[in-house]
Amino acid sequence: MSLIDAQLKAILVCPCPHHADLDEDEAASQLVCTHCHLGFEVRDGIPIMMLEESVVSDAYQPEKCGAADAVPTVANGETSS
Ligand SMILES: [Zn+2]
Ligand SMILES: [Zn+2]
Numbered sequence: 001m002s003l004i005d006a007q008l009k010a011i012l013v014c015p016c017p018h019h020a021d022l023d024e025d026e027a028a029s030q031l032v033c034t035h036c037h038l039g040f041e042v043r044d045g046i047p048i049m050m051l052e053e054s055v056v057s058d059a060y061q062p063e064k065c066g067a068a069d070a071v072p073t074v075a076n077g078e079t080s081s
């Protein structure tokens with residue numbers, strides 16, 4: 001059982017600058033970038049591959065991409081590094 005068609009998954013990449021592969025998170029019905037951990041909701045087998053609709057989880061690491069301004073960020077006023 002998988003969220004989306006394997007052939008579709010094979011051609012999908014994250015919109016982040018690395019265009020990394022995506023992992024399926026079946027529990028959350030999301031595709032998650034293997035690089036920056038940005039999540040994309042899957043609705044009726046269709047992954048919503050838009051930054052505007054992406055899911056920013058605790059695991060999201062925009063700093064890994066070095067382009068935090070290219071993806072939605074949570075304003076928290078703090079930097080950890
Ligand atoms: Zn990514
Ligand atoms: Zn990336």
